[in-house]
Amino acid sequence: MDWLTLFEVSLTGLASGGLYALAALAFVMVYKGTRVVNLAIGEMLMAGAYLFFTFAAMFALPIWLAIPAAVLAAGVLGGVIERTMIRPLLGEPPISVFMVTIGLGSVLVGLVEVIWSADQKRLPDFLPDDPIMVGEAFLSPKVFWGAVIAAVFIAAVLLLFRFWRGGVALRATASDQAAAYSVGINVPRVFSLSWVVGAMIAAVSGIIVGSIGGISSAMGVFGLSVLVVVIVGGLDSVLGALVAGLLIGVIEAVAGFYLGGEYKLLATFIVLVAVLMLRPYGLFGTHEIERL
Amino acid sequence: MRIGTLKETYLGDAALFDSRTQKGWLIVLAAALVLFPFFAGSYWLYLACLVAINVASASGLNILTGYTGLVSLGQAAFMGLGAYTVAVLEIRLGTPFLLNLLAGGFVAMLGGLVVGIPSLRVKGLYLAIVTIAASFIAHFLFANFDLTGGTAGLTVPPAQIFGLQLDTSFKLYWLIVPITALMLLGSANLFRTRIGRAFIAIRDRDISAEVLGIPLLRTKLLSFGLSSFYAGVAGGLFAYFFRVITPESFPLSMSIFFLAAIIVGGMGTQLGAVLGATFMTLVPEALKLIVDIMPGGASFTVFLSPVRTIVFGLLIIGFLVFEPQGLAEVWRRIRRFFHLWPFRT
Numbered sequence: 190m191d192w193l194t195l196f197e198v199s200l201t202g203l204a205s206g207g208l209y210a211l212a213a214l215a216f217v218m219v220y221k222g223t224r225v226v227n228l229a230i231g232e233m234l235m236a237g238a239y240l241f242f243t244f245a246a247m248f249a250l251p252i253w254l255a256i257p258a259a260v261l262a263a264g265v266l267g268g269v270i271e272r273t274m275i276r277p278l279l280g281e282p283p284i285s286v287f288m289v290t291i292g293l294g295s296v297l298v299g300l301v302e303v304i305w306s307a308d309q310k311r312l313p314d315f316l317p318d319d320p321i322m323v324g325e326a327f328l329s330p331k332v333f334w335g336a337v338i339a340a341v342f343i344a345a346v347l348l349l350f351r352f353w354r355g356g357v358a359l360r361a362t363a364s365d366q367a368a369a370y371s372v373g374i375n376v377p378r379v380f381s382l383s384w385v386v387g388a389m390i391a392a393v394s395g396i397i398v399g400s401i402g403g404i405s406s407a408m409g410v411f412g413l414s415v416l417v418v419v420i421v422g423g424l425d426s427v428l429g430a431l432v433a434g435l436l437i438g439v440i441e442a443v444a445g446f447y448l449g450g451e452y453k454l455l456a457t458f459i460v461l462v463a464v465l466m467l468r469p470y471g472l473f474g475t476h477e478i479e480r481l
Numbered sequence: 482m483r484i485g486t487l488k489e490t491y492l493g494d495a496a497l498f499d500s501r502t503q504k505g506w507l508i509v510l511a512a513a514l515v516l517f518p519f520f521a522g523s524y525w526l527y528l529a530c531l532v533a534i535n536v537a538s539a540s541g542l543n544i545l546t547g548y549t550g551l552v553s554l555g556q557a558a559f560m561g562l563g564a565y566t567v568a569v570l571e572i573r574l575g576t577p578f579l580l581n582l583l584a585g586g587f588v589a590m591l592g593g594l595v596v597g598i599p600s601l602r603v604k605g606l607y608l609a610i611v612t613i614a615a616s617f618i619a620h621f622l623f624a625n626f627d628l629t630g631g632t633a634g635l636t637v638p639p640a641q642i643f644g645l646q647l648d649t650s651f652k653l654y655w656l657i658v659p660i661t662a663l664m665l666l667g668s669a670n671l672f673r674t675r676i677g678r679a680f681i682a683i684r685d686r687d688i689s690a691e692v693l694g695i696p697l698l699r700t701k702l703l704s705f706g707l708s709s710f711y712a713g714v715a716g717g718l719f720a721y722f723f724r725v726i727t728p729e730s731f732p733l734s735m736s737i738f739f740l741a742a743i744i745v746g747g748m749g750t751q752l753g754a755v756l757g758a759t760f761m762t763l764v765p766e767a768l769k770l771i772v773d774i775m776p777g778g779a780s781f782t783v784f785l786s787p788v789r790t791i792v793f794g795l796l797i798i799g800f801l802v803f804e805p806q807g808l809a810e811v812w813r814r815i816r817r818f819f820h821l822w823p824f825r826t
Contacts, residue, residue: 226606274798274802277802278801278802281801281805283605283606284546284552284605284606284609285744285801285805287552287606287609288740288741288744288797288801289797289798289801289802291737291740291741291794291797292741292793292794292795292796292797292798292801293794293798294794295737295790295791295793295794295797296790296791296794296795296798297794298787298790298794299787299788299789299790299791299792299793299794300787300791301787302786302787302790303784303787303788303791307787413613416610416613417610420607420610424606424607451621451624451625454617455617455618455621458613458614458617458618459614459618461610461611461614462599462611462614465599465602465603465607465611466599466602466603469602469603469604469607470607471607479688480688481686481688481689481692
């Protein structure tokens, strides 16, 4: 066994794991705020990437303007989704809400194919492309910078959660809705907020993922790995999303390198089943106590 | 005017067909189904067979998701198990098709039992994701075994009965539709029994069900097994109908299709599975017809597949938001309208 190769592969895995973690954060955001399992997370990522593509390549805006524009547009999209699809289903069984997000994913894929066609597209390059060396190991520059941006964003989101009023309101709503109401938090507004912010984070990770591997209407597959990440980490745990993101990233990279590309998803799903058998609520998820 | 049904015995209350009117209409429906192939063209026969296969599989998923409350996104994988079993048996051994279909059902059932094992510990959406895992593992197995022909898949010889080859939609209709009808009858009867009621108790509140003395794991496994059995038989029919199966024949989107079908139809009702599967199978065809009729239709055909995707999504969202009880409830409302006419509800 060649240790350097293993190190290189794991490093790439860690870096792409950072992207999983960021996308998983978008998911956890929505779940914590509204208890909605968003199966359309991959498609929301895709929508963000395509919005960026529109602003950067079709309207020819400079990159520094196109990225915020795409993220803002994604936020609006998130708000619209919350208002039209999620709000009317408040109080319905979780499976209904979860099926609505499946429908949403389908609509987003269809819209992307109608508007931009199903062909693969390249996003304009904006990440630096000098090779990155970590000791002896080589790391693809795009993957490295993607991971760096993801890390910066994760840190920013965590800080926002901790200190910003909206973040605090969100955490309060997540831990006890009725209590949050009674101390004057506008809970419906928090619901909107969590979808808007979730969609924005998803858009950021979509832009990074898209600029590494190109964008196409099949990008939603990325969302499957993200789902595995959040389930392994525990649906409502930010820490779990980060740890599981890195873990799944490394496992995928190692399985993909040593066994072949088709083993990637298989390996992650086997890890998922194994983790769930031992810890049904994921590694760091809240264990719900059920009683009659 | 009929405004209610009077039942004087418990037996009457639990009867499969509760009123004479209903029996009458069912006879009419059966007669229509028997006469249909003699009048319909091959395109409509093809659609009818496809609808029947989907109804069979959807009613299986309805047992698991609609009646037992365990969300599964693995129905397509179980159909694949059934289809591959049937194909391998037909090619290698050439056993009679009814035996193959049963074997397909039982192999899928075994698969379902294995996937169902986590269901005691893992609940709700976590379980749904585990069943997604099952469908990936199944896809992997189909694509990487010699027996299943790898990614190229298998070509299935037509089903045979007394030396007669069932190779056209007309002939297959007589195989597929009766089997589907039998399966529907079976699942309707299931919920008149102890086991079926145990399923419903688990759906309504699993902890209370356990307190009432229902063995949770065994009953949940049974539900998984039955539902996969249905999927397996439907998959077997699928194999005889399309005659070519590949690992790509049973994608995750197919599982989503079945879940969408029972939601659109109305979860936890027999009628729902039938209506939902029929509706969801026919909508894409209707879209195709509309595009064909439209002036300058050729330029729209590019958009056909994405528009189908959008309509599929919108149907799920629309039904959940505006009509959460599904088509079965719409049907009930229409019936009530005629019962009460000229009064309004």
